[in-house]
Amino acid sequence: MIKINAYTFRCSSCGTKNRIPHEKAGQTAKCGKCGSAMDTSALLVDRTVVIEDRNFNRNILESPLPVLLDCWAPWCGPCKMIGPILEELAMEWRGRIRIGKLNVDENPATANKFEIRSIPTLMVFDHGKRVDTLVGALPKGQIVEAMAAFL
Ligand SMILES: [Zn+2]
Numbered sequence: 001m002i003k004i005n006a007y008t009f010r011c012s013s014c015g016t017k018n019r020i021p022h023e024k025a026g027q028t029a030k031c032g033k034c035g036s037a038m039d040t041s042a043l044l045v046d047r048t049v050v051i052e053d054r055n056f057n058r059n060i061l062e063s064p065l066p067v068l069l070d071c072w073a074p075w076c077g078p079c080k081m082i083g084p085i086l087e088e089l090a091m092e093w094r095g096r097i098r099i100g101k102l103n104v105d106e107n108p109a110t111a112n113k114f115e116i117r118s119i120p121t122l123m124v125f126d127h128g129k130r131v132d133t134l135v136g137a138l139p140k141g142q143i144v145e146a147m148a149a150f151l
Contacts, residue, residue, distance in 0.1 A: 007043050007095045010064045011036055015127060025095060038064070043095040048086055051100035053109040060100060060125050066150040067125040068143075069100040071116045078137035079120045085140045097150055126150070 007020045011031035018032055025043040030036070042064050051059055051069060060067050070086055072079035090099045104111040104119060114123060114130065122143065124132035134146055144151075 004095060007040075008065075009038065009040055009043065010127065011038055012062045012064060040064070042098065045098065046091045046094040048090045048099045048101045051102045051107070051110075053107040056102075056107075056110050059098075061128040063098050063125065065096065065098045066147075067098045067100055068147060069102055069123045069125065071102045071104050071111060071114075071121045071123065072119050073103060073105050076119050081137045082120055082143075085143065089140070089143065093147075093151070097147060122146075124150075 005022055007022070007025060009018050009020045009029070010016070011018055011034060013036035014031060014034040016031060016033040018029065018038065020029055020040055020043065024040070026041050029038045029040050031038055048070070049059060060069060068086075068089075070079075070082070072083070086099050086101070089097075093099070102110055104116055118135060120135075120137055122134040122138070123130050124134070124147070132146060134143065138146075
């Protein structure tokens with residue numbers, strides 16, 4: 001595992017990236033630009049986060065970290081293959097990338113908005129925008145490669 005000295009954390013109020021020293025992760029920090037209080041507990045999350053239509057904006061578009069969002073369904077075989085890989089990555093990428101899981105059957109509004117045609121589909125979001133889309137049950141190495149810019 002890579003030793004991290006500091007994290008990059010985006011202020012939800014003004015969007016500015018702030019540097020959070022490793023030992024301050026999880027504490028409340030103050031945005032260097034706008035002065036807003038930032039709850040940095042997201043830096044300590046080491047598992048996937050359940051995303052729903054109703055919390056999509058807050059957890060994805062306003063995320064302090066870049067996001068990899070897995071669009072999946074319980075009946076999908078290939079989704080079951082990458083599920084454990086994403087849990088592993090959530091641990092390895094703690095403090096750097098948030099990994100979300102969106103059940104497309106239960107959250108049709110988001111699935112329709114982003115025109116999810118097949119699952120699994122992995123969407124990459126940064127600063128409120130979708131920046132990449134990966135379709136299919138990719139091997140772990142390929143997912144890591146696709147996210148290299150954020151690591
Ligand atoms: Zn700010």
